[in-house]
Amino acid sequence: MMFSLPPQDMQAIWLSAKVASAATVISLPFGLGAAYCMVFVRLPGKAFFEGLINLPLVLPPVVVGYLLLLLLGRSSWLGQMLQAMHIRIIFTIFAAIIASSVIGFPLLVRSIRIGMENIDEHYLQASRTLGARWWDTLLTVILPLSGRAILAGMTLMFARSLGEFGATIILAGDIPGVTQTIPLAIYDYTNTPGGDSMALSLCLVSIALSFGVLLVNEAVSRKLRRERGR
Amino acid sequence: MKLEVSVRKNFGTFRIEAEFSLSGNRCGIFGPSGSGKSTLVHMLAGLLKPDRGRIILAGRPLFDDARGINLPPEERRIGVVFQHAHLFPHMNVQRNLLYGWQRTAAAERQIAPEALIEVLNLDSLLERRVGSLSGGEQQRVALGRTVLACPRLILMDEPLTGLDQDLKYQIIPYLKKVFSEFDMPLLFISHSLQEMQLMTDEVLVFEKGTLQQRLPAENLARRHLVTGARGYANLLTLVEPRPHGDLWRYRWGETELILTEPGLNGDNLFELGSKDITLFKGHPEATSARNILVCRVTSIFGDGNRIGVELACNGGRLISQIVPESVRELDIREGAEVVAVIKASAFRKLY
Numbered sequence: 001m002m003f004s005l006p007p008q009d010m011q012a013i014w015l016s017a018k019v020a021s022a023a024t025v026i027s028l029p030f031g032l033g034a035a036y037c038m039v040f041v042r043l044p045g046k047a048f049f050e051g052l053i054n055l056p057l058v059l060p061p062v063v064v065g066y067l068l069l070l071l072l073g074r075s076s077w078l079g080q081m082l083q084a085m086h087i088r089i090i091f092t093i094f095a096a097i098i099a100s101s102v103i104g105f106p107l108l109v110r111s112i113r114i115g116m117e118n119i120d121e122h123y124l125q126a127s128r129t130l131g132a133r134w135w136d137t138l139l140t141v142i143l144p145l146s147g148r149a150i151l152a153g154m155t156l157m158f159a160r161s162l163g164e165f166g167a168t169i170i171l172a173g174d175i176p177g178v179t180q181t182i183p184l185a186i187y188d189y190t191n192t193p194g195g196d197s198m199a200l201s202l203c204l205v206s207i208a209l210s211f212g213v214l215l216v217n218e219a220v221s222r223k224l225r226r227e228r229g230r
Numbered sequence: 231m232k233l234e235v236s237v238r239k240n241f242g243t244f245r246i247e248a249e250f251s252l253s254g255n256r257c258g259i260f261g262p263s264g265s266g267k268s269t270l271v272h273m274l275a276g277l278l279k280p281d282r283g284r285i286i287l288a289g290r291p292l293f294d295d296a297r298g299i300n301l302p303p304e305e306r307r308i309g310v311v312f313q314h315a316h317l318f319p320h321m322n323v324q325r326n327l328l329y330g331w332q333r334t335a336a337a338e339r340q341i342a343p344e345a346l347i348e349v350l351n352l353d354s355l356l357e358r359r360v361g362s363l364s365g366g367e368q369q370r371v372a373l374g375r376t377v378l379a380c381p382r383l384i385l386m387d388e389p390l391t392g393l394d395q396d397l398k399y400q401i402i403p404y405l406k407k408v409f410s411e412f413d414m415p416l417l418f419i420s421h422s423l424q425e426m427q428l429m430t431d432e433v434l435v436f437e438k439g440t441l442q443q444r445l446p447a448e449n450l451a452r453r454h455l456v457t458g459a460r461g462y463a464n465l466l467t468l469v470e471p472r473p474h475g476d477l478w479r480y481r482w483g484e485t486e487l488i489l490t491e492p493g494l495n496g497d498n499l500f501e502l503g504s505k506d507i508t509l510f511k512g513h514p515e516a517t518s519a520r521n522i523l524v525c526r527v528t529s530i531f532g533d534g535n536r537i538g539v540e541l542a543c544n545g546g547r548l549i550s551q552i553v554p555e556s557v558r559e560l561d562i563r564e565g566a567e568v569v570a571v572i573k574a575s576a577f578r579k580l581y
Contacts, residue, residue, distance in 0.1 A: 122316040125277050128303035129310045130330030130379045136304075140329075144320045227320075 009202060011177050012185040013209075019093065019181055020161035023100035024154050027108055031153065034105075035112035036138065040124075057106040061166030065099055068171050072098075095172035096179045100164045104157035111156055115149020116142060148224050155217035159210050182206050231255065231383055231415035237273055237283035237293070246270065246439040252417070256409070258430030258447060259419045266439040267419045271387045274417075275310050276303035288382055304333075309381030313388040315368035317360040323371050324356040330379025340380050341412055349407055350374045366397040370404055377408055383415045390425060399581040402428055403497070423458075424501070427451050427465055455504055455551055456532040462504035462549045466577070467497050477520065477574055483545035488520040490575045499580040504538065504551035506576035510569040511560045520574040523548075527566045530557070541570055 005013075034053055037043060056064050072089050073079045082089060089095050119142060127137040143150070165183040172179035174188065186202045189195035234251040246266040259267050272278035274285060276292065279300060285293040287308065292301045309330070317326045331343060347353055350370050360368065369389060376384060389405075390398045406429070409416050418429045426433050426447045433450045435443040445453075455462035468480035471493035478489050480498065489500070513522065525541035525548070532538045537557055541548045550570060552562075562568065 120316065122312055122314070123318060125275075125303070125310070126312065126316050126318070126375075127329070128277070129275050129306075129308065130375065131304045131307075131333035132329075133302075133304055136333070141318060 005201065005205070006198075008176050008180075009185060009198070009205075012180050012182050012202070013205060015093070015096075015177075015179070016162050016181040016183075016209075019096045019100055019164075020158045022097045023104060023161045024108075024158045026097065027101045027105055027157065028150075028154065031105060031108040031112055031157075032143075032150070034109045035116055036142070038109075038113055039116040040142075053109055054106045056103050057110075061099075061103055061164070062170060064102055065167030065170030068095075068099060068102065068167065072171070090171060091173045091175065091179065093172070093179060096164075096168050096181060099167035099171045100161035103164055103167050104160040107160055108153040108157040111153030112146060112150050115146035115152075118149075119145045148221050151217060151220055151224070155213055159213050162206070162209055162213075182209075232286075232288055233274075233383065233415075233417075234284065234286040235270075235274070237270075237280035237285060239269065239273065239278070239280045241269075244439060246273075248436075248441050250434055250441055250444065252432070252434075254432050255413070255415045256429065256431045257415075257417050258426045258433040259417065259436060260421065260423070260426050260433045260450065261436035262421055265436040267421075267436055268387055269439075270436070271310065271385050271417075271419055274383075274385060275308050276301060276306045277310075307338075307380075307382045309376035309379055309384040311369075311373055311376050311384065311386045311389045314392050315360075315365075315372035317363075317368055317371055317375070319360055321360070322356070323352065323358050323360060323363070326360060326371055327352070327356075327374050327378060330375055334378075334380050338380050341378060343378055346374050346378055346408070346412070349411055350404055364397075365393055366400050369393060369397075369401055373401075373405065373408065377412060377414065381414070383417060385417050385419065386429075387419045388421070390420070390422070399499075402499075403581055405429065423451060423454055424463060424465075427463065428499075452531060452538055452549070455538045455549065456534065456536050460503075461536075461551050462538060464502040464504065464507075464548050465580075466500045466502055466546075468493065468500055469497060470495075471498065485523060485544045485546055487572075487577075488574050489577045491577060491579045493579070500577040501580055502548070502572065502577050504549050506572060507541075507548060507550035508571045509539065509550055509552060509556070509560060509562070510571060513569055514571060517571055518573070519571045521570075521572040523570045523572070525568055525570050527562055527564055527568060529564060530562065539568075541568070543570065 038046065038050060043049060069090065070076060071078060074083060089098065123141050123145065124137055127141045132140065163183055168181065169184060174180055174184045182202055182205065186199050189199035189202065232251065232253045236249040239246045246269050248270055259270065261267050269278065273280045280293060282295045284291065291297065291299050292306050293299060318329065328343060331339065350373065352370060352374060355363065355367060363371065390401060393401065420426060430447045433445060433447045434441055435450065451462055466482055468482050468487060470481045471478045474488055478492050480487050480489060480493065523543045525543040527539055528542045529540040530537060535553050537552055537554055539550045539552060539562060541550060548570060560568065
């Protein structure tokens with residue numbers, strides 16, 4: 001290794017990876033469902049539904065974090081219910097995952113939706129007239145044909161989650177080893193006298209990670225394109 | 231197969247209204263583009279919901295607004311071959327072919343994939359990616375894919391329109407072979423009169439969203455002799471080509487014809503325009519044309535300045551187009567004997 005990092009930095013990196021992966025994986029089925037509904041299902045109030053999903057994209061993350069805190073905090077009925085069941089979310093890694101999921105969700109849905117919208121309707125008609133039910137068509141035609149869009153959405157969401165700060169710091173706090181992800185650790189360093197070089201090295205890690213994600217995305221995307229033969 | 235249809239659908243100012251019942255195995259829907267043919271196909275297949283009416287296939291209601299029935303496409307057992315093949319791009323030829331077959335109950339699978347693959351000559355393509363196929367190959371796979379789902383009725387929505395002339399005539403023999411071999415009811419949609427003549431027995435003529443007329447394909451073609459500028463196209467199946475000097479001699483029923491075009495063993499389909507058949511009262515002593523057939527007039531139709539004369543020539547049947555003046559001068563009436571003269575180069579090879 002060209003430079004070694006102190007253990008709490010390694011913890012932050014490991015935590016970031018865990019949070020981003022968990023947020024992406026957990027959100028994926030919901031993202032697929034939401035995108036499918038928006039593209040293929042006729043819903044009343046679709047515009048409202050769409051706006052709601054996209055809201056975290058335009059709201060300051062701090063606002064989203066605060067709203068989540070209100071929703072899950074002790075004073076809300078949901079928070080009380082969780083407390084009665086002895087489930088603690090706020091200031092745990094689960095809070096960081098929830099914050100990242102909500103913030104990254106619009107990016108995931110948007111990308112999958114565009115992919116699904118680009119599928120020629122005739123493929124779906126062919127599949128249905130050949131005897132496939134809607135879920136069969138979803139599994140055998142829609143998902144394979146939107147594979148690259150799904151991958152792109154997951155990449156975007158993963159990368160966004162690696163960098164999530166505003167909502168995380170409010171909902172999950174900044175507890176080293178528990179909820180302190182890379183951005184929070186950098187923030188801490190910049191507030192510490194003489195922490196500049198430490199902040200910079202974590203910045204480099206952050207850049208390397210994000211860039212790595214993009215490269216992997218490009219490679220897999222290319223492979224998918226080749227398999228499709230175009 | 232019996233198909234009963236009575237549907238109506240409004241699109242703003244355009245309205246589709248169709249009421250008919252079909253029982254033949256080879257029916258056509260004919261009409262110019264924008265006449266509502268494709269919309270009708272979508273309604274039959276369950277891809278578009280009519281505003282009201284009924285669709286009943288072989289006694290089974292597929293759609294009935296009064297009874298609240300609207301079966302989804304996958305439960306209708308109606309196959310569709312679209313204008314473009316629309317093969318699934320992420321599957322190879324074999325997986326495309328078997329897509330519908332795998333979703334058909336074992337009891338309903340009346341066609342063995344191997345038999346169909348042989349008829350459509352797809353053996354060498356099975357492992358290929360669909361993106362690497364030619365247009366004609368793609369359409370053959372699409373046809374096979376639909377047939378293998380063993381539907382009770384196949385709708386073909388302008389399946390030959392996207393193909394160029396050569397490819398089109400390469401596909402038609404396959405189509406005919408599949409439908410004769412597997413005995414599957416067909417509703418063929420097209421704006422091409424020739425395709426109607428080749429693929430159907432009975433034709434429903436649609437215009438501006440409504441059913442205008444219903445008649446045998448042959449009569450539709452004859453009507454075009456009177457109203458259309460291109461005349462009537464005689465479609466002749468010629469067999470056993472043999473060299474004849476620098477020309478080719480074919481057998482046509484019990485008669486022989488001499489053509490400039492070489493052919494293959496098996497059936498060769500040629501088109502002969504009604505205007506390319508000249509009629510003589512007696513045998514012309516000398517003529518540059520190579521085919522001189524003694525025929526009997528079986529019927530005369532048409533009015534205005536285009537008259538169609540149906541001729542029986544030793545088992546074969548031809549339609550010649552002449553003007554009323556010639557009818558009078560040659561004293562052409564039913565039962566009269568005339569001599570039909572055709573140039574060797576007048577025949578256009580379709581396949």
